[in-house]
Amino acid sequence: MAWLAKSFNSSLGKKLLMAITGLFLISFLIVHCGLNATIFLNDGGVAFNEGAEFMAHNPIIRTMEIVLFGGLLLHIFDGLRLWLDNKKKRPVAYAVIDGAANSKWYSRSMGLLGTLLLLFLIMHLKHFWYFSRLTNDLTESHTLYNEMQVVFQSPIVVIVYVLGCISLGYHLLHGFQSAFQTLGWNHPKYTPTIKAIGAIYSIVIAALFAAMPVAFYFNLIQ
């Protein structure tokens, strides 16, 4: 299997790993966002709590949770490895760079956006994952939905969540179509569709997630 390790340690292989783990995380976000969006049914969190209850106890989901953390860590470490490798390739920096003339700022800032997302994610996991999985505070009378109501009373938390969602949106806007390019899917028949789906996906996911803390803060949902 040395041949496979060699391939994945090449510059192309590191990118392939980023693409595969990235697409996996993209698929997770659909489930996460879809389930959380049930709060907009405005049913006092009944549907949301049922979903959360299912996710917490289904053995397949619990196994996938481990795979998810694995995929996330691979994405982070591979990203760090690429960042460290790449920054060695230009030891003397340019005095003038007109980046906007040839590429989008967010495509050049994936490492920065990813770092912001990681910091956001640590806070986010502390708020909800830690609360629901590692403490005994989750009860019939204090559900995950109630915890969201509590957490999103703080205007600072709401602002940080919205900024986190904006970072996520831009990270996805480049990452979605970039992953397909790395996988070799660049073709006049598919690429325009992939780019369009990527843009819609990024905007919808980021907007829906950002709307959740905002809706709780302004008591738009009960």
Add this chain to the structure above:
Amino acid sequence: MEGHLNLTLKIWRQKNASVAGKFETYQVSGISTDMSFLEMIDVLNNRLIEEGDDPVAFDHDCREGICGMCSMYINGRPHGPNRGVTTCQLHMRSFQDGETITVEPWRASAFPVIKDLVVNRSAFDRIIAAGGFVSVNTGNAQDANNLPIPKEDADDAFAAAACIGCGACVAACKNASAMLFTSAKISQLALLPQGKVEAAKRAEAMVAQMDEEGFGACSNTGACEAECPKGISLENIARMNREYFSATFSSK
């Protein structure tokens, strides 16, 4: 003076690869808007020589946009502000009177500076050499139409072969990646039946050489494609990825 420019030039001066370089500022006046950027540097160099100073070293050869030698990073972009041109095809009418123009060499660890704006791009030659040979039939020339090649494939192969190896892709890339160059060289052969025989080995060897030379990985920003004077497409990088990973699983 109508149609003539007075400019401030900030040019990177560096004796050789082992010493640090720095910017020197020069004033040039009466530059015709019809001059190419290289001719403008020629004017400066004539003056420097007359004054007994060291002229600015820069690469140039054909001065008609096909050799790929003129490597200048002008105002933050390879080959300056226009798309689809090399520095010799960039004319002074693209600049304003009184403008300050910053000129730097291609900056990449794989392209060490030889002097001033001249960099060593032999890493590209070694990537091509790593690709190895192409099998051809010996004996009498075969009938011209014996090898049917679809028009689209021939066009794509020719478009990839338009790469002049100037290194603008590396210069433009935030990671100093040579993927656009390497993928064009892999594609021009992989698309044609003559190149199919060694395709898997070629992709593996050229990518390995590219990594060994110290070029970065691809972030898919598309800066290379935008700055390429020959319009080499990002589709080539996707094709290289397909070639490389299918080779990973199929080569012996």
